[in-house]
Amino acid sequence: IIAPAIYQEIYAFNQGFAMFKRDDLFGFINTKGQEIFPPTFDAAFDSFQIYSIETTNDEELLNEDVAYVEKDNKRGLIHLNNAKIVIPIIYDDVEHLLHQFFNVKNNEEYQIANKHNKIVIEEKSQHPYEFEYYNIFYTKIVGSSKRKYYTSSGTFLGEFVEQFLE
Numbered sequence: 013i014i015a016p017a018i019y020q021e022i023y024a025f026n027q028g029f030a031m032f033k034r035d036d037l038f039g040f041i042n043t044k045g046q047e048i049f050p051p052t053f054d055a056a057f058d059s060f061q062i063y064s065i066e067t068t069n070d071e072e073l074l075n076e077d078v079a080y081v082e083k084d085n086k087r088g089l090i091h092l093n094n095a096k097i098v099i100p101i102i103y104d105d106v107e108h109l110l111h112q113f114f115n116v117k118n119n120e121e122y123q124i125a126n127k128h129n130k131i132v133i134e135e136k137s138q139h140p141y142e143f144e145y146y147n148i149f150y151t152k153i154v155g156s157s158k159r160k161y162y163t164s165s166g167t168f169l170g171e172f173v174e175q176f177l178e
Contacts, residue, residue: 026059027077029092040079040092048095055082059092064112064127076127080106089114091127099129107140113149113164115140124149124166132166 021033022041029040029048038056040049059079077092081101088101099106105117112127121136133141137151137160144150147164153171161169 023058027061027092029059029077029079031056031058031079038081040090048092049081049090053081053083053101054085056080060108062108062112062127078127089127098127099125109141109149110143110146113143122151124162132164133162134166135160135162135168 019032019034020036023031025043028043032039032041032051034051037051038053039047039051040056040059041047057080059077061075062078064074064076078089078098079092081088081090081097083101086101087103087106088097089099089106090096091098099114099116103116103118104120105115106125107115107117109115109124113132114125114127115122116125116131117140121138122140123131123136124133124141125131133149135151138154139152141149141151144161148161148169149164150159150161152159157173158171159174160171163169
């Protein structure tokens with residue numbers, strides 16, 4: 013039996029998921045050929061893994077497969093394991109920072125969101141946030157050698173010069 017091709021292109025599988033293109037739109041399939049996300053995105057990017065700790069019963073390290081997607085020149089993040097959009101496609105840019113945290117950018121300003129789209133650090137910055145250690149984030153202060161430091165839960169720690177926290 014010869015079946016007609018329904019995809020313009022299928023990209024290489026990564027972590028059990030492959031991006032595909034149909035009717036000039038992108039979606040994702042799993043290794044069983046099931047469409048996890050139908051072709052609704054203008055652009056999509058290879059999947060990658062993020063790590064997070066769930067503390068419901070015992071602390072458990074979770075590996076989760078996610079991918080960036082774009083629609084109407086906006087970017088978001090999809091969760092491939094449970095087929096959900098986890099960071100809505102409303103940002104100018106989304107960039108993985110550390111574990112379950114992402115720099116989200118709108119109007120040339122950055123904030124940090126987690127994998128559930130909860131804005132963890134609400135203060136907007138002209139520079140992307142960076143991390144120091146596994147649970148400390150910072151952003152540079154324009155016109156200063158100081159940085160603003162925050163915990164991964166969003167608590168402001170203060171303004172300090174680089175490498176002051178040891």
